Amino acid sequence: MSLKLALLVLAAVICTVYATGSSSSGLSYLAIKRCYVKRVSYGSHDSKSSYIKYRQYVTYKCNPGYQIKGSAKVQCRLFGRLSVPSCVKIPGCSRPSNSHFPVGMQYSPSKPRYNTYEKVWLSCVDGYSLKVRSSSDESIRCLPSGKFENVRAYCVRVSCLFPRAPDNGNVKGKAPFVPKVKVWFSCNAGFVLDGKKDLVCQNNGQWNDDFPTCRPVPKCRSLGDLENGSFDLDKNKYDVGDEVTYECDAGYELEGESVLTCLKTEKFDHDKPECVEILCATIPIDNGSFDPDQDSVVVGQDVTYECDEGFVLDGEKTLVCQADGQFDEEAPECVPIQCEFPGEIDNGSTDSENDLYDIGQTVTYSCDKGFDLDGEATLTCQNDGEFTPDKPECNPIVCPRPVEPKYGRIKGKRTTYRPNNKIWFFCDAGFELEGKKDLTCLSTGEWNFEFPTCVPSGCPHPTAPSNGYIKGTKPSYKAGDKIWFKCNAGFSLVGKKDFTCLKNNIWNGKFPICKEIPSGCKAPPSVKFASYWPRRSSYSAGASVTYKCYRNYILIGSDDITCGKGGSWAPGSQKCVRTNSCSGRCYKYVKGARCDCDAGCKRRGTCCRDFYSICH
Template identity: 30%
Template structure:
């Protein structure tokens, strides 16, 4: 091979290499766009090619339809500069459509119908190309769900007859004279899970229904005293006094000519022996068994009463117990006694209580020193006349009270003390009072005054201890012998 031939061969090989005449290879391919004209195998940097949108797509406003050869030998462009065309929103009377993305070319939507309608056609549609535009490949419609004609009944008829029965239509049945309608009088056209038309329930029946006259022993019919009862009629009962109703209060005449639930029973209820009420006595005789509603009267014993008087009443209840109530016999109270210039030494004036009386200083008790609250007729009163306190004679006087060793008294201010005067003694520190702490001026038989005896003593504390120990020591000596 000569030099010229070799040079020609090398030139051909270099021309065959990619990018030998430019920096970018063939322009890119897009789903949504294509070059406007013929293309070359390579292009120099900076070369711009115009693209046009493919069928079903349209240019996106604001984005350039050009692709450019870049210095790194790649093509650059705005992303998705062509977008899918929009399909028109489909119209589906009595139904609706649903989508998850958009309504652009290539999108898929689904259809549903309102209650009472079912879909006729494909449940989905796709936005497809049609010539230079886009449209839905199919559109279903919603048809009203039909029902078969309603069933007929024996001894009865429909209230109205239609040529078509569609969703929501209702029909009503009635029976011939002498027959009772058993079941729902009205049914309506509805649908099942498969969107087929069905009736809401079976047709009713027309039957001859006659229930016997309901009779309950010791019971009373509260509704009526009809001579016959037909289907659906109700009767209510109540029991005679002293009886409890066991079972249903109201029963209904059923389709099988029987009362449902079964007729109740009026059960007699009895209480046991009469109650024993404290401080009360039963008036009249009573047996060991009393029918509910029986009332017994009691009379409170003398000295006792109730809030409303002397008598009370209990009733035998349906639970077989006596109603004791809150009215029990309580003690009556005597009028509170008062004594002028005296003291009543008790604060309980109820029936049976005893009170004592005392007079103030310089006064003397005249009458009984005590009184008892006793029964009198329907009430209570004191068993004696209340005493009185009369001033003591002033001509009976006592002289100076006697003094005691190691102690003092409070009668040092006077030299003459009237009858009834009281003097109080106390001991000096370290001494203990032996005997009563007071003495009183008393009248003698000669109407003279003298102090009561004996006078108290003030003893040494140690002596008191020794005196107290002497009996113990003597007892120990006797035990040793």
């Protein structure tokens, strides 16, 4: 059968399958529309079933050490065709085993797999050294066979050179001298070790330092005599560790270290000290001077101090320089001349109570309540150390003797009246006290109020309330007299309106007050052809209503009016006119009107019919 004929037969089968779901050749519709998912050696796929539908995909992957040959993601085609890939072994080597290497050898890098011809580098662990014939032996390669080359290098154990004892000395240690083994060095008598006394063999086969040597014990030369002093050990040469102690003659002191020690460096640990003459540094003082006027004096010399005018010396006047470079006494001070506190006074106090006061400072005295100062209140400290003038005294304060009122008497009388003493005034029957009943004597020597008087008794004069008045007023009121309270227009009385003076000279109740009557408005004025809202019988001050004209009418004036405090509405003059008439609106533009009556209506052609008859 030719290729062309085979293709025609295949097309006919496909058409039959699509049309009927079956074919005469026995191929089912499912056989054409699904694929069997095959497994691959050394790999797996992501399909959850053994079959996938036409045009679906399945993805294959390989196990470690293997790689996909072909497409990893394949699609199901007609007639169950699925191009399954294969897994082939990846060329290269796996990690070499320890048995591949001699003792003490290691390699790098270390990883699970290596590519063909990839190298690993050889080295030895601590304590071993790598030995090779040539530089190429320092590494091995992964061969195409999947195995590494044979190792041609080897590791040998490291050791250090046998330690040599220094001249005039010894060395201790135990062979073999491999890494971490230690040796010790020492010198014979008369010699000292120059270098480290112990050495350690290192991993590189070298000792950690140079071998030490033994050299003769050093000595120090004499530093010579000490001028104006002496020392305790006199030699031409001093052994290491020898100490020389220096001291100075009387009148001199040591400058430097008193004890010097001979060191291994053949030198003393400090320079030779010196003996210098002892001096006492003079000490200046404020507000004074000293003699002799110089920076220092020698031992045994004295210095004399004196103070400036207005100051006095506190301390020794003359100081003597001692052998320790200090004066025999502390330097004195020049302190201001001061006055002693002049003392307290009886029945009084001061503004300060210091023990001493400088010249010009003051002390001020004051007396306790009920006492008066006799003398100057302020005293001043003078140059002679005394206060002037003399200290004052505090004498008792008394108030004048009170006079009994006519028709009355006084309670609390005494011979003299001191501050805080009280007296009480009383009137005879039919009289009452006019003024303060009880008076107190003040610290100023005066009574706190004028003396009262006794006047005929009666009810107190009433006071008219604010925004009101009283009817029946008199100059005075006796028992049985009456009064009446009234309020001004716009105010109402709160309380009782009529009162009677009683026999005990009091009114028979509490006086009333006048309270403002709240303001408001009655119903607003009616406008022809209009209604208003809200509608009430009365309105409080500040309330507003809104006018609205009937249909085919417009409002001339304000839509809203407000109730004022005086009970009147404002603004007024509202009027409703027909929208097709100029009545009441000549030369006025009204928004929403059917025709206009303003000056521009002729130009616009919107004038009302009666515009010319009413507005011209």
